[in-house]
Amino acid sequence: MKVLALEDNKELAKSIHDFLSMAGYVCEMAETIAEAKEKLLSFSYDCILLDIMLPDGNGLDVLRFIKAEKISSGVLIISAKEALDDKIEGLEEGADDYLTKPFHLSELHARIRAIYRRKSLDGNNDKLVTFNEISLNTDTFEAFINNNLLDITRKEFDLLMYFMVNKNRVLSRQAIAAHLWGDYTDNLANLDFVYQHVKNLRKKISLVNGTDYIDTVYGLGYRFKSNTPEA
Incomplete structure (x- = not known):
């Protein structure tokens, strides 16, 4: 946050x-x-x-x-x-x-x-934020895929939360960097660390057989799709 x-x-x-x-x-x-x-x-x-x-x-x-x-x-x-x-x-x-x-x-x-x-969080006062098989505990900062604990860092948790509360919106790398790391990132010429965090998050989700809802929007950023990707 x-x-x-x-x-x-x-x-x-x-x-x-x-x-x-x-x-x-x-x-x-x-x-x-x-x-x-x-x-x-x-x-x-x-x-x-x-x-x-x-x-x-x-x-x-x-x-x-x-x-x-x-x-x-x-x-x-x-x-x-x-x-x-x-x-x-x-x-x-x-x-x-x-x-x-x-x-x-x-x-x-x-x-x-x-x-x-x-x-x-749509007025939800419960500590759990859910979408399909994904469940986030905002008190313990734990993430679950089909009730399996996801081995992610706090930044990766915040990144997943940011995606989930902005479903279907294209989020630029600049917006993600500023949201998760603060305004000092505005002056950075290279935002490759955002790509690396997204890559790590997607990899960890796939390791527990979770659905990859994160789309790369080339030239713009990323989008968390609320519909299941086609096979």
């Missing part, structure tokens, strides 16, 4: 970044509204953590920007205890949830996961 955290408190921002990174997330940071808008126009995120009080204005302006630009990311507002009006306005403007400072990072993690399930 890819998260953008808009937070100007450097100590809190570092804590959020380190905690979510250790949990296996791609976590990018922004300190100002201007920086957040620039990132939102350039990259896609599963969830946005939105502080209200920022050096260059009110974080709710970012929420209105997200709405105007039709950005589909989930939004979690982070606010001070006394900011009740901002919480209410934020929820009315389309935010998915709010969290009051100070908070435990474990609660932040739980809220992010809940938002992701509602927004990206």
